[in-house]
Every structure is written in structure tokens, then in C-alpha cells.
Amino acid sequence: MPPQIVVRDLAELLHATPTEIIRHLIKHHIFASINQVVDYEQAALVARDLGFEPTPQVFSPTSASLQRGALPTSAVLEAARDDKDTVPIPPVVTIMGHVDHGKTTLLDMIRKTRVAAEEAGGITQHIGAYQVEVKGKKITFLDTPGHEAFTAMRARGAQVTHIAVIVVAADDGVMPQTREAIDHARAANVPIIIAINKIDKPTANPELVKQQLAEIGVIVEDYGGDTVCVPISARTGAGIDELLEMILLVAEMQDLRANPNRPAVGVVIEAKLEKNTGPMATILVQEGTLKMGDHIVVGPLAGKVRAMFNDRGKRIQKAPPSTPVSILGLPEVPQPGDRLEVVPDERTAKQRAAEIAEQRRAESSLPGHVSLDTLYMQMQEGKTKELNIVLKGDVQGTVEAIKNALLKLGEEKIKLHLIHEGVGNITETDVHLAAASGAIIIGFNVKADNAALRQAQKEGVEIRYYDVIYQLIEDIEAALKGLLEPTYHEVVEGHAEVLQLFRSGKNTVIAGCRVTDGKITRTSQVRVLRNGTKVHESRVASLRRGKDDVREVAAGYECGMIIEGFSNVQVGDIIEAFRQEKD
Template sequence: MSKIRVYELAKELGMSSKDLITLLKDEFSIDVKNHMSVIEDEDAQLIKELYMTSAKDSDNVDIADVVEEKYGELQEAELAVKKKSKKGKNRDDENSNGGEGGSENSEVEVVVEMTDTITVKEFADKIEKPYSEVIKELMFMGVMAALNQEIDFQTAEKLGEKLSVLVVQKEDDFSIETLSNEDEDDDTNTEKRPPVVTVMGHVDHGKTSLLDAIRKAKVASSEAGGITQHIGAYTVDVAGEKITFLDTPGHEAFTAMRSRGAQITDIVILVVAADDGLMPQTREAISHCKAAKVPIIVAINKMDKESANPDRVKQQLADENLLAEDWGGDVITVPVSAHTKEGIDTLLEMVVLTAEMEELKANSKRNARGTVIEAKLDKGRGPVASLLVQNGTLSVGDSILVGTTYGRIRAMFDDKGKRIKSAGPSIPVEILGLSEVPSAGDRFNEVKDEKTAREMADKRKEKVRGEYLSTNKVSLEDLYSQIKEGKIKELNLIIKADVQGSVEAVKQSFEKLSADEVKVRVIHGGVGAITETDVTLANASNAIIIGFNVRPDNNAIAIADRENVEIKTYRVIYSAIEDIKAAMIGMLEPDYKEVVLGRAEVRQTYKISNVGTVAGCYVLNGKILRNASVRVLRDSIVIFETGLSSLKRFKDDVKEVATGYECGIMLEKFNDLKDGDIIEAYTMEEVKKKTL
């Protein structure tokens, strides 16, 4: 659709750009920033017809007449065709009713069904009235709307009354629930799909080198060495079978996606250096894979090194309950070298074999759905998202709902940067056309049109906001009630301690607490501070973090607070065991939490002999209560904690002072108040257990 700049239209109309901007806003509800902004040609034509005609005619022609002239001819032919077909239909009806149906038909009420919004054109078409008549009525209501402009339900309802039609609001057939139900496919149309593989491992054990080696070995020679577009995933061919590799930064991204409900990995290749063995990051990756219940293939890398010791690696894996196949277990281990390409083909064969055992299937003939791998804002192209299609077929021109954003696919590229028109299950693509940048791990669904996608994205935003406010994570305080209600069958714990010996001791002690109602499971144990990674895993697995002689770092505290993950720290192992035991039988002593009531700023101080210092304060937020505990903050540092000895408004003693009011404050046992000090009022509230 062609567009015109504001200054060009102003020139044509013989008015200043400033006057035109005001006119557009006041009469047409079109917001433009400046004279260089563009407006749709259709809107420009309407404005020109309305105002140039008025300017030409010295008798000041009525706008409604201009509208009649502009849109009358537009719809005349269309209406004639409709009336002709309708007349024929009515004649058939009359014949079938013995000629008695004429008067009854004239009394039939016209009903317009709509969702939240409808365009003026759609409305006119539904009630079979000329566009000019509908626009005229809207003008009389004070609404300046072009043909393709949307009106809301309230406006449409009032318009319906004017035109003697009934307007009813219906729920969109394509609801969020419909999308979630669609996930449960019937097996009738499913077919085999490629496996999606994530490579994990310690930072310098050759994860990236292995991915590069696979890519170079399996990508066609014409493409190798060419500039490839990084979209966070790529597909390789192994003897006619496709495998999709996710090039994620590591287990943090893997778990972050899982915490958002996006279980996209079918198989994990765990890379372990043959000369180095299992490292803390390797053990963390194992914990994350086990929590996700994803099959693991171990690639024992760096076999070309003289110090390579695969048996030592297998022993360490056995200690993590991963027993190698050649040791009588069921974990596939493949010796490889990213440097010499040794074992790469065998590794890929094992992936294909594991995929066959998993019987991975999808239905390519349904609406597409999948997950965002990564996304960014590109200066030239706008929001760009890499998607993994998990079911159905995604095509250029499809409208999609992505998390809380939406869009219509303008262009699609494969992992080589080549433009493509469609992509089926397990295929990664990069797309353009979204309204905003989504988050990695967001799910996407194909919907019928862009309007539906936008409406659903808005509904989803509201739903996500509501769900976030009512998040119900497991905590020791309400563990007993959740067990009794059947919400919790397994209590997942993450243990962090100052020494490895403590981790092992605690793990065994906790797992002995398992009972019929609930199983206690330590999903990860490690040495050192409680980190962001621990909180991410706890959030994804609905776990509680227990720390011994260690504290969470600042990032961990912030994320735990935001995601409502419980962190408990202890000095003595016995105390933690007693707490878990008590929580399971509903006998845990109540905990206390601090609730900040309000803050007041000291604006002026008065020293009164035999009384002390009175501070003239202004309440910045919340409220100050007479019986609250308070702390004095100077440059955000706590310098004293005490209580209030008096709280006044003017000369009267008061119980509380709210935001925006001034008051006089005297503190108990503290007179060294200074201008700019903050007095923070708080109280300690008992956090009671939820009981049945």
C-alpha cells in the first residue's frame, strides 16, 4: 500500500504541516510525530476528498454529502450483485413457503457478531449498508474513521443502535486453550521427524570444536567455507537421515528454556575431555539432563592426546549413575577427537540409533508450532527470531503468536542464510515480521490471521501477568499442605556446601527422609556459593535450595526473589534435616519476614531542650505507623534501628501518616538526625504454614 508524507499532503491541501498534524489528530485520530511522518494513501485520499471539496465550494458543502459521493459509487455495483443474489434466494424461499414468507423476512433482525474490534468495511459488509452511510453515522457520533480503521465493541454497539442492527460480542474461536489442546496430537497423521540435539559440557572440553567438526564434515563442500548465517541451530545429513543441532550457550540456556515450558531437546551429547575427566560444569549439565529426563550420549573428546584416559572418564560417569554400555550399563559412550575427526561418524550414527529408539514423530500437515531458539533486534530488519519448528509446517505469509508477541512472516531463511518458503518439523529457521523481540524459550503457534494473533497476544500478556502474581512455588512452610492436597509427589532439593564431604553426607541424610506420600530427591549437589545457575535449575524443577556455610550471590538473590524460589541456609546439617522432617509432617515452626511499611524523608530538624530532636518529615511512599519499628538510613546505609517515641500531624498525636503528607517524628534513644536522612518503617510478620 502506497504512503504519503505529511508535508506533501499539506502542500496539496494548501495548509501548513502543523495545522495538518493537528487536524489528523483531532478529527481522524491519526497520531503523527512530525512533517516527515507518513500516512496511508487511503487515509490521505479521504482527507483530500473531504477538505478540498469543502474548500472549493463557497457554500461549504456538508461533509456527509462528500462522504456519500466518495463511497456511494464504490459500493453501488457490489451491493447490486448482493441484492440480486439475495432476491433470487428470497424468491426461492417464497416459493418453498407458498408465497407467505415476504412479510416475515422484512422483520428479521440483522445480527453482527464481532470479537473485540471490527473494521468499518467489515461492519458495512455484514449489515449490507453503503460504506458512506456507515461512515456518515460514525461522523455524527464524533468518530472519524476510514474504511479500514478498526472500531471497538462499544462504538460498534452504538452504531448498531443507530442503524437498527444488533451487535453481539463473541469469544474468539481460536482461544489460548485451543492452542494448548492442539499440542495433544492424534497419531493418525504423524510421521518420522529428525532428532533435535543439544551439545553440553565443560567450558574448554571442546564442545564448540566438536560442533564445528560435525558441521565441516557434514555440510556440502559448496557451502563449506561460505558465509553462513548464525541462527543458533543447523541441520546435517547422515546417510539420508537429518539431525538438527542446537548451538546453545550451555546448560543455563537449556534449563532456562525448560523453565518456560519449552522442552525442545530430544538427545544431549555430553562432551567430556579424555585427559581432564568430569568437571563441576559437567556434573551440573548431568543434573540438568536428568531433571529434564533426556537421553545422554557421552562424547569422550581429545582422544588424540597422549594423556587421554577414557576408562577414568567412565569411572567418574559411573559415580554419577551413568554406566557406560561396555561396562554393562545403558549409556552410549563414543571416543572422539574434534581435532582429527576420529569417531565423528560413529557419534552421529549413535544419535540416529538413539532417535530411532525414541520413535520421534510429528504431523507436518497441521498448524505449525515450536519454540524460539534466540531473538534480537536488527537495525535494518527489525525484530529477528530463530525458531525451531516442532510440529506442522511453517510458511511465509503465516500469522503466528509468539509468547506475548505476534506477527506475520514476511521472510524466512534456513541455517545457511538461504531464503525458503516453508519448513517442517525439527527444522530451524530465521524469520522476519514480528511486532516485538520475543524471548528465547517462548512458544510459537500458527493462527488464522494477524488480527487473531494480536488479540491473543494481548490476552496472553494479561494472563501471564496474572499467573506471575499468583505463582505457587514449593516452600518448606506450605510443603505439608501441598503433600496432603496431592500437589507434591516429589520434593526436589539442590544442595550447596563449603566442602564436598558435606554435600555427600547431606544428600544421603535427605534421601532417607523419603516417605510414601512424598519422595525426597537431591537433583544437584555442588561446592561453593549459591549461584544464578542453581536458582534457574530450582525454578525449572520446582526445587528448594539448601546451603551449608555458603550464601547466595547478588544475582542469585535477585532471581530467586523474582521467580519465587526458596533458598534456605544453615550452619548445622542437623538443623536442615530437622526442618525438612518437620515440614513433611506439618510441624515446622513459623518463619518471620520483614515487611517495609513506608519511608519518610527528614526535611528539617529542631532541637528542643529536655525533649530531644524533632524531625519535620515528608512521607515518600507507603505509610508511617506509630507502633512500627524504624531504621535510619543515611546514604542508603543503616545507621540506627529503633522505634518511634512520637508521631504528630501539626500538634496532634496520630497513629499513622500516609504518602504525600508531612509529619513530626521523634525517635527512641536517637537524636542525631540530619536533613536528607530516610526513616524506614517496617514490621516483622509471621509466615504461617498453609493448613488444610
Template sequence: MREKVAYSRRDHHAVIQMDAPVGPRSLRRRPRKPVKQQQTAEVQEEVRPSILYLPDSLTVAELAAELRVPATAVIKTLMSEGVMAAINNVIDFDVAKKVAAQFEVTVERSTPTEKERVQRIGVEAADKTDNLATRPPVVTILGHVDHGKTTLLDAIRQTRVVETEAGGITQHIGAYQVEKDGRKITFLDTPGHEAFTEMRSRGAQVTDIAVLVVAADDGVMPQTVEAINHARAAGVPIVVAINKIDRPGANPDRVKQQLADNDLLAEDWGGDTVMVEVSALKKEGIEDLLEMILLVADIRELKADYNCPASGTVIEAELDKTRGPVATVLVQNGVLRVGDAVVVGVTSGKIRAMFDYRGAALKEAGPSTPVSVLGIEDVPAAGDSVQVVEDEKAARQAAEEKLAGHKTELQKAGRLRLSDLFSKIQEGEVKDLNIVLKADVQGSVEALTSSLEKLSDNKVRVNVIHGAAGAITESDIALAAASDGIIIGFNVRPDPAVRRAAEREGVDIHLYRIIYEAIDDVKKAMAGLLEPTYKEVVLGRAEVRATFKVPGVGTVAGCYVSDGKVVRNASVRVLRDSVVIFEGKLSSLKRFKDDAREVAEGYECGIGIERFNDIKEGDVIEAYQMQEVKV
């Protein structure tokens, strides 16, 4: 007889339901030693549960522990189901259910955890529309590095903040408020669109309006276009501040034409983009800019619930030597008060003190108000959510559950991959394929953008959310991660730091040298025909520090291996300013005068490349191999 055991993953208590009473009489007549063995065998069988309550995802090791079977048995079962997973890999509920069925165990979803209950508080609060009231707009200033973002922020501070505050700002907390005609505007003082997008990639949408600063004498620059695309990807309306109109070479009409080329058409040209001419240095046009920000805010009808449990987002945080963890929080719903118990990301606490941007103590703060708070147990990350709960015990429990699941969530492949596109479309999970496109020249960008976007059909829309000439950067990774998109590179390469960022964020990068191959791969992925058979493994990179002409051999590059290793007979590509100029094979690899099988990082070597002699100092040689992927 086998007992039925209902086992809950949350409380780790087994509830035993007996089908029939177990009598001791049959056991008494058996010899002592066999009885002990029989009992042991029965106990081992009885320990395995008949019902498991599992969460939406868990690791292979965790599932094995719940099933009371070796992890190797779970891995073998997964392989039989066509799933290749290691002991620390994450599997979802449906896969876990199939595996458990092989061990004759029924699986049901666990009841909501404290973490999920806290998340539901925020969702329910956001769904209520009865208590909504107008709130101040939250503004982020974006633009090219030299176009006067900081000067504009300073001008707004000085013209609007100092009027109500003698002595100026005493405390910088990454955000501040100004007043215009009795109405408040919140400005986020972020380092640029990278930080703006990084927060969005963590699920934080804090900005209502983006002010794009463009210098009247310089015009639209590559970083300006990047900022436009980041704001568009976030769905944030753009107000353009044409700065430096006091400069001799200022030409606002030329700037408007360049912006029109990027689909931002000024209102006075018949478009719908608000553009204001300002001089941050001379503090001209600042009042007009603030007025336009309020006008856009009125059109958007920004509202918040003032009566629900407070929630918000961490803008920045630090560990203060005297005060401990300090977080700048933007309140987004409800009223945050001193004494509130809060869950902040994977930590928690009770608000001991709260200050505004001037350093003045506050007892409470409403929606769109930036505050500096004390009382959080650990330093949170920018973009972490803040949610008020009933007491510290509930806050601590929710934070512990989030922390426990944090590693699992990181391991789970949450980002879209081109090879998974068709299945995601069929399941209704994907309606947009967002692409960040980088190429060697602008002509290639335009040709690829046009061809890729024409692939859109009634099931999925292909969007090139950012396209530019140049190397793939960490900013591109952040944008793709925030938009759940992929990156396509044409004749360009990511450097090692960018590759690591892509791996960390789970962003899929596809590199091509022929345009139709890129288009064909996306088309096949949409149709479910893409079966990647090979993947590229970068072995190492070597910097060319000198070149030598060798009679009968050609040009040999004197190199320093800066990353990984260079292996004899490997495939190589030559990069000049991150653009691929040649691909081929190594013809020779030497250490001093001796042939070498491989040269490791930190060593110098001589490299010859088959049928290529146009090598120059400063070039980078990237060695790689193609490995077969078992589908």
C-alpha cells in the first residue's frame, strides 16, 4: 500500500492521507533484520509526494528536491522531453508538470506568495479609477553631450527654485521640483538616455515627458538621434528645446529641418512636436519651455490615485557613512508617510525620515514628488519598485521571497531570441519584433531598415526602433533589453565589454555581412523555418601594434593578445574602428621565431592572414570558431 502525500513547496509540510490503517501484526512475524529493510524501503517510497504545489518557475535542483529524486533523474527525464538543462537552470511550471508526471506525481500551482500579494496591491491600486486626481508631470532632459543639458537644468533651477529658496539648493538628490503659475513640474537629473533606458529595462516607467536639447549651432548629432529613439521606444512625448540661440552660428530652421528628417515636425511647420527656442546661458525662453511642458502634461491628462497604499520607483541610491542606505524615491501613487513599512526591490524597511530636494524634512509626499528616504535595510538599485504594505513583517517576508526568486529570474531566459520568434508568435506572446540595427555606413542602415520593416504582417510588426552607423555599444544593449528586442549588426562587431553586457542582459545579437541573409533570417524566424545550426564562438582578440613586410610571405602583424587567445588555423576577421574590413584564415602564428599552436592573453605574437596584406597599426584581429548547435 502507498500513502497519498500532499506536499506544499511553500511551507514544506507533508499532509499524509491514509487509505487504510497499517497494523503491526504482519510485521511482528517477520525476522528483525528483513523488517528493518522492508520498513526502510517503504519509508523511501512513502516520502515521495503524490501532489506537489509549485510556483511558475523553479530550478532543476529545486524540482528534484521536491520530487525526492536525484537531480540526474530529473535531467534525464528532461532530455527525454527534448529539454537540455543543467542542475541550476530554470524550468517553467508546464515543464515541471511533465517531469513530475513521469514520477507519478500530480502538480498544481502554489497559492500566491507574500511577494505576489504585495505586487497585487500595486496592480489593484493602479486599476482603480474612482480616486484619480491630476498630478505634476515628471520630465527627463535628454540630448547630445555638448548641447547644454546641464546648463539648461541649472537655468531652470536658478529661475524657478531660488525664488522660493534662499541660498539655493542645499542637497542634490537626483530630482527636484519647480513651480510655474502655481503648478509643479518634477525634473529627473539623470546622466543621460542610457540611465533613462536602464531604468526602463528594469520595468520602471517614471518619465512622462522627454525634453530633447539640441544646439542651434551644432544641429542634430548621432547621440541626438539615439535619444529620440530611446524616448520613442519608451512611448514618451518629446518637447524640443533648441538651445544656444544666442550663438553667432545659430540656425534654428536648420535644426527643425534635421529633426523633420527624423520624423519630428515642428508645430509651426504643420507638425505636432512642440519646439521652443532657448538660451540656457542667458536664461532666455525658460518660461516658455516650462509653459509648453505644462501644456503637453494637460494634453496627456496625467493622473494618480492619492488614496491607495503608496507606491513608487527608486531613482538613485547610495550608502551614506552616517545615515546608512539612502534612496531617492519618486512617489507615483498614494501618499508616502514617515513610519510606513515598505518593500523596495529585494529589500525592505520602515521609513524613519524623509527629505525633499532642499533637504527639508517631510512627514508625507504625494504623487510625482521626489524624496530622499532613510530606513531601508539595504541599498536598492535604480528602477526598483517601492510598495507600502501593512507592517514590517509583511514587508520583510515579501522582500525575502523576492530575493530568493531573484537568482532564478536572472537565470531564466526572459529575452526574445530570434530562434524562438515563431513559437512566441503562435502563443500570442509577441506582436512586435523590435530591432536595434547597427551598420558600417548609413546607406546600409537605410536599406536594411526599409527591407526589414516591409516584412511586417498581420501577426507581427517589425520595428527598427534604432538604426545608426557605427559599432554596437552598451547603450544599444540597454535599449534592446528595455524593449525586449534583438540587435542586428551589419559589417560591425561588438567589443568584449559589449558582448558581456549582452550576455548579462540576455540580448540576442545577430551579425551579418550580406544584407539578404539578415532579411532572410528574420523572414524564416517569423515563418518558423529558422533552425540555427552553427554558433560563433569568439576565441580572442589581438591588437596590431606594428606591421612587417616579409619577402615571399606578405605583411605580418606584430600583435598583443588583449582578450582570450589566438589559435592556429582559426578563422579571423580584421576590424578597423569596429568595422569589419576582411574575413579569412590565419596563415601563420608565431611567438618570436617559433611557430605556435596558440597564444594566450597578455602575450605578443606575429600573425599572418591568408590573402590579406592591408593590415595597419591599430587594427584588431578577432579569432573565432564556428561550433555546431544541436537542434
């Protein structure tokens, strides 16, 4: 049986009527309606009442990761190329760049000239994305300027952007955030268009910008490269038409296609709780067509499309691929980056949502992120073929020296890839990039701010600090060769004294204990001490209070304990519980 199941489905599974199932649930003091979801433990009680022997259904981490976020853009395009019913779709564009270089002004100018002009009342509703029309073709803009939002969505598995427009001010040149934005776009394998803004200013120097871009590996077409570069003025509107045409040209070269005739698949761009209408989510449809009345699964939530609005606040009945819409009909506010999928009916929606919730719980307990300690093991298992690094240092000269030394490392089986380097403390943005790219963060003579530390812990990103270059290089080299051993220290959790022994079967001895200090948990490692000398070390195999299995027993309480692989326990023995923590 699955981890959670609708009562109606449980009745089908057990060849009983829903009324019978509800009656048995009430017998166990569980009150649920025919469309309510019950968990495995509750369903198992009913199954046993009806003469079945239930076992839990196991989900693989692979399927869990597939359900975690929306389809990456590349996966959608790849699937579309093999489908005969595909049609060209509008490109999805994100605008990024340094603060004050004109990202928001550019978006406002495009919106004012291309959207508001089409409708007398202007835009009535901001939904985080909108479409414009250029020469009969549409372009979808994600109205989330800045690479933080772009990468935060990638970190959740939702890469939806087809093209990244990097805005660089002609009077200011390439700045740290410009480099960050370019690194984020490169890490996502998204085509880049450079928009050199503020060309109307007397201090503008577009040629200097092109030279600075060349120094960081972005060679524009004027210099013989393949990166499209358009001079614009977001304030006056100069060059905007040319920029839009170039976006369409780059999109045409990508051959963006999708099938509008299948059930919709999409991604949550943003979501909020409205006072009058309840949870509202902005969805970007990637495949298929989303229609009014569709039953949907959005991450671990099941719902039905009860109302749908376009980017101008008008009610619509359907949304084809690359169309942003805001929808009503979800029970809670979903997370940005959650995958939306249309399913046949309400029952399927609830069951699929319950499965995804369980998959996420299972996945969160799996150590999935790369670290220097586990790198070689993952490499041997074929899980990783490159080590991605985000490098932050105190001064530019040191960063360059470390970068040059690192790029000489690597071997045939695993490549070392420096996806971003910069000067200054480790920030939340660095952690987002590392999480989205499966990278580790190396800090040289710098530290991580509190927000970055919290985010790193949440995302499972490893941060390593160094103040000696050769030690840093040695650690990376050792990790690549599988020589780096993780270091641990022991934390004692508690002690229990054996007061009485009970036999269960031929070889099993249950130790009746009282916890004298700390606590004993079901997952504890334990050692048996007799007159101060260790006689055995293993794990807790079973922990009970009375007839109930328990997760932990605190100081002052009594419990029954079976120690894995050890039956020679004696009255008076002290059982010491401990755990190993990585340094």
C-alpha cells in the first residue's frame, strides 16, 4: 500500500465498500470521509481487520528527484523534437545584470510600448510574467529581474528560461553582479544576449564594455565571437525593437517546440495568498494546454483549475505552451519551482500529490549533494563526472592564483569546473548557485554570512574554509583521487543501567533498563560497559516502553532494549548511547 491513500481507493484495493472501510476506521477512532486521505498506519489497521497483510510501497530516489521540480528546458525541448504533433512556441526570457544597470527600466519600457499600448487600461494585474508580440510572434518575459530568482528556481529543479538577456550599463562597464549573472546563465546552459544599456549617456563607452566582456570569456559578434550584442537605451526606447528581433532570432536557432494537444505540464513562477480569493499561483505552461476545470497536481498539492487569468487580468479558458497564467483552485500556496501536471480525475490527483509528498520526505533524508568527503565514492558509482566549485577569496590576486592552480587539477574520470569566482564573503546567492549546480563552495580568508549559512544547511551545500593555498589544493587533489577521509568526533547522548533481563526465543535477550541521564534513541549507536570496560559495541535493534515501539526514552524512564548482535548482557551493565558527528 502507498504511504497515503484516499478512503475510496482503499475500499477498491481491499475489495470492500467505502461504508465498510469508514466503519472499520471509526472502530480505531479514526474519523474520515470517503474522499479523505489516510496514512499507511491507519489504512494498515483496516487491511488487517479484513484479513490482509499490508506492506508499504517503496519509492526510489530516482523517481523522487523526477517529481521534485518542473521539467528542465532541455528535457522539454528534447521530448518535443521526438513528437510529431509539436508547434513552434514563444521563447521564455529572463533579464539579469548588475544593480542599477537598467533591468527594471528595460522591462518597464518593453511592457509600456508592447503591452499597455494594446489595452486602454494598461496592465490590471501583475503576475510575475507577461507576453509581448513582435511582428506576429510572441515572447514571454519572466518579470523577476535578477539572477537570485533565476537560480533559486533552478535550485528547485525548475529551469524554464530559454534565453538570458544580460544588461550592462555602457557608462559603468562589467561589474561583479554582471559576472555573477553571466556565470549563472552559463551554469544553466542558457544562450546569452548582451544588452548594452544607457547608450544615450554622454559618458557611454560600448567598446570598453565589449573589451571587458572579452576578458571574462564572452566574445561578442563584433569581435568575432558568437554572443549577440545589442546597444539600447531603456530610457528612450532606442534599440528595443532590435533587441526583441534578436531574441526571436536566437529562439529560431534553438527551434523551440512543444505539443499543445497533450495534458499540460508547467511550473510555478510565483505564488501568494490573496485575501478575497485564497491561494493564487502564477504558472508557466511548458507542454500541452492548461484548461479550465482541469484536475491538477502541483508539487504535493492536489486541486482543480477553478479560474484562470492572463497577464492582463482577463479571464481565459485555456493556456497553450509558454503562456503565463495565474490560477485559482489549490488548497494551499505552492512553492515557486513546483511542477504542475494535469491528471485525469480528482482521485488520481490526490493520490499523486500524496505520493509526491512522501517522495519528498524520503528524498530529504537522502544525502544527495556532492561533498569533498563523498566525491570519489559518487564518482566510482557513476553519479558524478565533474566537480563544480564556487570560489570566494579576500583579494582578486589570491583568487586568480587559486583559480590557476585548481584548473591544473582533475583527471580523465572527473573534470574540475570553476563555475564562479569572486571577492568578498560567501553570500546567499553563492549558495543558490552551488545548490543549483551541484557545487561545493570554497572560501579563502573569507566567511559566510548568517543567511548563507542557513541556506547552505537547508540546501545541503558544503562550504570549506581555508587560509593556506597549498592545503586547499591538496584537499581538492586528494578528493579527486579518493584519498580524502572524512573526520568525525563522538557525541555521547545518554546512559542506561540494566535492571532486569527477559528472554524472547532462543537467542534474543531483552534488557530492562532505566535511563540515568540524557536519552536513548532507536537510531543510537551503543556500547555495553561492564565494570567500566567495553564488552560490546553495535546499535539499538529494538526500543520499547511497555508494548509500544518508541523513538526515544528520556532520563528517569524505564524501557526494554534489544542490542544488535549481543545476547550476553548482564544486570548492572551500563549501556552508553552515542553518535558520530562529522567535523
